[in-house]
Amino acid sequence: MAARVxxxxxxxxxxxxxxxxxxxEPALKVAVAAAEAGDWHPAAELLDGTAARRDWERRTHFCxxxxxxxxxxxxxxxxxEAARPDDxxxxxxxxxxxxxxxxxxxxxxGAQYTTQEQFEGFRRTLNRSRGEHARAAxxxxxxxxxxxxxxxxxxxxxxxxxxxxxxxxxxxxxRAPHHxxxxxxxxxxxxxxxxxxxxxxxxxxxxxxxxxPAGSLMSVFPLIAHFEHDTSDSADVDRTPxxxxxxxxxxxxxxxxxxxxxxxxxxxxxxxxxxxxQERWDEALEQFRLTATRARSRRGATGAxxxxxxxxxxxxxxxxxxxx
Numbered sequence: 205m206a207a208r209v210x211x212x213x214x215x216x217x218x219x220x221x222x223x224x225x226x227x228x229e230p231a232l233k234v235a236v237a238a239a240e241a242g243d244w245h246p247a248a249e250l251l252d253g254t255a256a257r258r259d260w261e262r263r264t265h266f267c268x269x270x271x272x273x274x275x276x277x278x279x280x281x282x283x284x285e286a287a288r289p290d291d292x293x294x295x296x297x298x299x300x301x302x303x304x305x306x307x308x309x310x311x312x313x314g315a316q317y318t319t320q321e322q323f324e325g326f327r328r329t330l331n332r333s334r335g336e337h338a339r340a341a342x343x344x345x346x347x348x349x350x351x352x353x354x355x356x357x358x359x360x361x362x363x364x365x366x367x368x369x370x371x372x373x374x375x376x377x378x379r380a381p382h383h384x385x386x387x388x389x390x391x392x393x394x395x396x397x398x399x400x401x402x403x404x405x406x407x408x409x410x411x412x413x414x415x416x417p418a419g420s421l422m423s424v425f426p427l428i429a430h431f432e433h434d435t436s437d438s439a440d441v442d443r444t445p446x447x448x449x450x451x452x453x454x455x456x457x458x459x460x461x462x463x464x465x466x467x468x469x470x471x472x473x474x475x476x477x478x479x480x481x482q483e484r485w486d487e488a489l490e491q492f493r494l495t496a497t498r499a500r501s502r503r504g505a506t507g508a509x510x511x512x513x514x515x516x517x518x519x520x521x522x523x524x525x526x527x528x
Contacts, residue, residue, distance in 0.1 A: 214493065214518060225495070226469035232266050239273045244284035244294075251293035255345045264350045264385045265466040267293075271300035271354075275308055292343040299336035300354040306330040306361060330361045341375075349383055352376040356389040360398050369393055382420040384467040387412050391425055395432045402433040413453070419460035423453040424471045427478060442481040451478050455487065469495055480517045489521040 228236065235246040247270050254263035274281045274297055281301065284294045306329035310322050337358060340351035352375050359369050369390075376386050394400035394408045409425035416422025427450055434441060441447070454475050461468050472491045479488035492514075 214515075214522070225473055226466075228269065229466075232269055235266070236269055236273050239270060239280045240277070242280050242283070244280045244287075247280075247297070248284060248288070248291065248293055251296070255293070255348065258347060260347075260349055260380045260383055261385070261466055263296075263348065264353045264383070267296055267300050267350055267354070268385075270297050271304050274298070274301035275304035290343055292340065292345060292348070295336070295340040295343050296350050296354070299333055299340045299351060302329060302333040302336055303354055303357045303361075306333065307357075310361075326361065330358050333358045334362075347379050349376045349379040349386060352379070353383065353386045353389060356386070356393055360389075360393050363399060364393075366399070369399070382412075382416045382422055384421050384465075387422065387425060388428070388467075391428060391432075395429070397432070402429075405429045405432065416457075418457060419462065419465075421457055421461055421465065421467060421471050423450075423457040424474060426450050427454055427474060431474070439481045442478060447478070448482065451475065451482060451484075454478075477517070480521060483524070485521045485525040486527075489518070489525050492518040492521060 227233075231246075231250055235250045238244075238246040250266055251263060251270075254260070254266060278298075278301060281294065281297060284291065285298065288294060306326050309329055310326035311318055334355075337351050337355040340354070344351055352372050355372055356369075356376075358364075359372060364372070373390055376383070376390075380386060391405060391409055391412075392398055394405040396402050396405065400408075406426065406429045409429035412425045413423045430442075430447070430450070454471065458468065458471060458475060461471075472495050476488050476491035476495065479491060
């Protein structure tokens with residue numbers, strides 16, 4: 205089987221990248237590297253281009269990566285803000301970076317392992333982001349949903365009441381009703397682990413999928429809602445007629461999507477996982493092949509790294525597929 209894996213161009217675990225679902229676009233990679241070296245100009249040019257093209261998916265995607273860099277070291281962003289005090293892109297990155305900084309202060313551990321000092325810093329920083337999001341929205345180009353996308357993560361952390369979240373979503377959906385990152389973020393808010401419930405999350409996801417046009421990738425959200433609330437240790441819950449139909453809808457959506465959609469790769473990862481669970485070996489293998497160098501495992505075996513688990517599932521598809 206190893207020979208067939210190699211022949212298909214599939215890489216071994218040690219050559220898998222687990223940091224991101226897809227490589228950064230070259231221009232974004234350049235902008236992040238320049239920012240980390242202290243130069244804000246490529247970032248400004250990159251985000252100005254998304255506004256000119258009204259490419260809101262890339263605007264939020266690029267902002268997320270640049271904000272992460274600013275949360276680590278914001279000296280380049282301070283220089284940008286000093287040079288262009290009312291630059292909408294700089295304001296956007298500032299608001300998003302404050303949210304990311306807050307989550308870094310909190311850390312990723314459970315509440316029982318998080319100190320009171322961390323919680324206080326987290327909440328204090330998130331509260332600051334509220335005003336920054338409002339400023340970014342006031343400065344934003346017409347139709348830009350990005351400030352509201354970032355605000356959802358403030359809503360999740362602070363715990364906006366449902367009425368306030370509905371306000372944010374109304375502003376956002378009026379600008380970009382089928383925006384992938386916005387819908388993903390809002391779904392997280394409505395999940396039981398954050399500010400909603402399984403029923404609310406599933407209802408939100410089903411509505412998004414029903415209203416999304418072909419190629420928008422909205423069909424994946426019922427699958428994500430299922431994943432977020434699935435506590436079973438059996439794949440039987442993933443092999444119901446409803447789940448087969450859901451996976452089929454995602455397959456059709458992926459086929460209709462723009463190949464350059466910045467979120468397509470992460471949808472393919474989830475799709476490969478559920479096709480694998482449904483023992484649809486050839487269809488799963490095709491999705492694994494299309495994400496060949498990026499390992500994103502969902503539920504790992506005990507002791508397995510994401511790289512190892514990704515390759516184990518992929519190789520099982522190779523062994524059981526029609527070409528075996």
